[in-house]
Amino acid sequence: MPTSPSRRFDRVAVVGAGRIGSSWAALFLAHGLHVTVSDPRPDLEEYVTAQLAVLAPALDALGRPLGNLAGRLVFEADLERAVADVEVVQESVPDELARKQDLFVRLEAATRPETLLLSSASVLRATDFSARMAAPGRVAIGHPFDPPHLIPLVEVVPGEHTEARTLEDAAAFYRQVGKQPLVLRREIPGFVANRLQSALFREAVHLVSTGVVSLQDLDTVVTSSIGLRWAAGGPFLTFSLAGGPGCPGDPGGFERFLRQLGPAVEQLWQLLGRPAFDEATIATLLAEEKAAHGGRAYAELGADRDRGQLAVMTALRPAG
């Protein structure tokens, strides 16, 4: 394999052309790569072309137009032909173990031995879906936060047999296309972002399903406080700054936060809810959701959110 970190990438295959695969394709094209999209779906070219048209304005707004696609975008239903000559495969087929195991055996056979094999898997472990390969060292998970063309984070997660160089090359690849790769130290269900997200969502479900606030109000609480904070600084930085600058006899910062407010935080942890998605809870949530968004079309809700999302990302772009 070539030496990291100088490795640059030019030819990528996107395997699995659903919503996530199309979003990856758009991102790679917007960063000048040659992209082969492979999927057995009969409407492959039509579907992906339509998706690219939908995603193009956001990429334009971020200063990353798709550019001239002639000669850089190829559709190839045949998997083996699609991946024969690429440096990276980004796989985004559904998370079904047997199917993914088959696919990775075929990828191993059809690619060159130095090709990175990256999976968008969000539930399956790389150790498991690469289990039938002869040499799974070049397999890793590269899990995007939805949607890949927009949100910077990619969680890079090793399987038990992933080589260190694969993780370095994967991180270099994602940085090359403008992403923020985060290499996890080990496999853990849900990785980091989804675990954090689901922890907050659990309490959100508790507060709405027990009638403390409406679903609409809960979303407003988040966008008018925590979300704004965490777009600019993570939870540890937030609490470090909350500890104050310190002075003689007072360490300030995170240590003061932990010593002074830690016990109150621990006490609150004991009070957090433990809801379940039983039918009564689902019914309450769906009624609340209807009250919040009922009169508005899906496309309109999404367009509003995406406008806000682009504004936030454009605002933060110069800083990082």
Next chain:
Amino acid sequence: MPTSPSRRFDRVAVVGAGRIGSSWAALFLAHGLHVTVSDPRPDLEEYVTAQLAVLAPALDALGRPLGNLAGRLVFEADLERAVADVEVVQESVPDELARKQDLFVRLEAATRPETLLLSSASVLRATDFSARMAAPGRVAIGHPFDPPHLIPLVEVVPGEHTEARTLEDAAAFYRQVGKQPLVLRREIPGFVANRLQSALFREAVHLVSTGVVSLQDLDTVVTSSIGLRWAAGGPFLTFSLAGGPGCPGDPGGFERFLRQLGPAVEQLWQLLGRPAFDEATIATLLAEEKAAHGGRAYAELGADRDRGQLAVMTALRPAG
């Protein structure tokens, strides 16, 4: 009492001039109100004046300069004189029950009967700290998300004896000064924002203290994914949109999300950590925090974060 919702407010007393009280004073001044600041601290005028100078650039950047303070900002160490003629008291003294109970008895005696008595309390209940008043109907909590001059959310929380009109007037008052008030349906420890924040923070502490990611990387995960998302749309909207637009036989949206992904979310909930702030965990967190921020001064970290914060808020301002 006057009729809601047409009530407008002009004269406010800020009682308790620490960091939070000074931030409230800055916000009220930037929205043209007459503000009396009261605190027995001997350096009252000096301290608050210095704080206002620190906060002024952020308010300028948000298009809300402090303006001409002559005749609109008064310092009055004597509590009874400070509140005698105001329409709203915003109280921000430390959360100690006996002290706050005494204070609210004095506020009841010294204010006019229609004056709103609002408390920044984050731990104590309005029912408890108003317990020694003759008529606690005009008391409510107006809890800011730190810092009040910048972050829009104010959680308005009733005590058992709070009148409905008090909640309406408090919400009107906070809207008048550009805040996003959220009236809770009932008292609950930690209110909404701090419960949500602490739920995510619990998992963050778990993931860092068990070595899955570094503290620095965890913060980066949040700022490069969840934080960006939740600045533009809350968790329920996010998951409603994740459910897709729907089609014949598929409800799409939040219902599809709950039915299809609900079980996986529930499963993840069972795996979330339950850390405690024992000495070993505190030592790990402090070492991680030192590795993340050790070389940088508190003021520099804070200035960086605040620059990002202002950029995000300026970007979102036209939309809301």
